[in-house]
Amino acid sequence: MWSSSALILSLCFLSEAASRVTSSVKPLKINLSERVPHMLDLVHRTHLPPAELSAAKSSYNTTLSSGLPLSTLKSLRKEWITSFKWELEQESINQYHHFTTKVEGQDIHFIQEPSQDPNAVPIILLHGWPGSFLEMLPLIDLLTLKEPAVKESHPTSFNVVLPSLPGFGLSTPAPDGWTTSDTARILNTLMTKVLGYQTYAVHGTDWGCAVAYELYGQFNTTVRAAHLNFLPFVPPNLEQLAALNITLSGAEVDEEKRSLDWQGAGSGYFAEQTTKPNTIGLALYDNPIGQLTWIAEKFILWSDPRRGSGPSVLTDNEILRVVSLYYLTHSFVSSVYIYAQNPGGFATKYTKAKTDAPLLYTSFNYNVGFWPKALVEEVGNLVYYKFQEFGGHFPALDNPPALAADISMIGKYWHH
């Protein structure tokens, strides 16, 4: 069912050894070019209906939608065929230093980018679904302070580690029975035993936030700060907020409304991926247009409506390169298994993590889940809670400067 062997063959290992990592770590240059002609051939030859069916008409509407409009799919398909160039994307992705290592039998792909600053804080950045390591790339230069514009305003710089979660991109699929808690354990091993960081910080979004929260609570001697923009707890409904005497400010009323919309009309994919991951996984396995339809809808509906303008780098090209990565690494089916393997991914009962490490939180206006400050305080040692007006569920793409600035506030609370 998993074609990890084909994936391994398509990776090209560099010969020189990297001095700053142990011998079990292998440098990696990503080369997925071999499958691109087949992908584009399928993209080209897939038949689509000639016009919107009257029952399937919809527009970009984050409150009510029948799903991805045919016109949007056609325009993305045209761009995939006419101007998207995987070779260029691959070259740009390979500007960063990629590695693989084996932990508990799992091949883990990660990027490691150090800062020039000897006092830099090590941090691990954790993506979710339908994200990938690509989602976090815009943060790297901002967090390592290679981007000179932010040198003055950020209180700290970071040594960045950015893995692909098991089952995603270039990491091997998670075995049966694997949970986000297992992922947290092997990533703590990666940071401490493999890469040699005694303490570090974590940032996570979506499923990455579930892993980040496990790291924060379960590894309280090594994980000494966390920044999240999502929580692995069921977002509150209006009755629960009322019962807790939580009153919402103007912007929060809209955030809560979007959160309820997602729980109602936006979570069909969630039920499918939790209960029948193989059906959707196999249906779309060799179907790039199918993967594009399933994934693009989420990127469009869950992000800031100003997508692709202002600070947002979530362009149509970005969506195409994410979908290409899923397709070219055969990882769509293994990625959706994260839902089935973690059916309790959102806990209903709020509990506090057993740690005194600082927790920082950013609430992005257009995210699909909303947790007011009073509830984030319930789950950890909250020291910083910020509302960002621009951004949604993919803040590293929606608003990388604001997210990097908030993550950087870790430096104000950091004690080794």
Ligand SMILES: *[C@@H]1O[C@H](CO)[C@@H](O)[C@H](O)[C@H]1NC(C)=O
């Ligand atoms: C990628 O691999 C293909 C063979 O599959 C080879 O022809 C090509 O030169 C490689 N590209 C790079 C950038 O190494």
Ligand SMILES: *[C@@H]1O[C@H](CO)[C@@H](O)[C@H](O)[C@H]1NC(C)=O
């Ligand atoms: C979205 O759809 C709803 C219900 O049809 C409508 O009330 C709302 O104005 C629409 N929003 C936009 C931005 O078109």
Ligand SMILES: *[C@@H]1O[C@H](CO)[C@@H](O)[C@H](O)[C@H]1NC(C)=O
């Ligand atoms: C909410 O406020 C009411 C009235 O002031 C009070 O009786 C109740 O105990 C409060 N509930 C909580 C959870 O604080």
Ligand SMILES: *[C@@H]1O[C@H](CO)[C@@H](O)[C@H](O)[C@H]1NC(C)=O
């Ligand atoms: C870390 O976790 C352990 C085990 O849950 C707990 O006993 C300890 O008090 C925690 N440390 C801090 C600083 O919270």
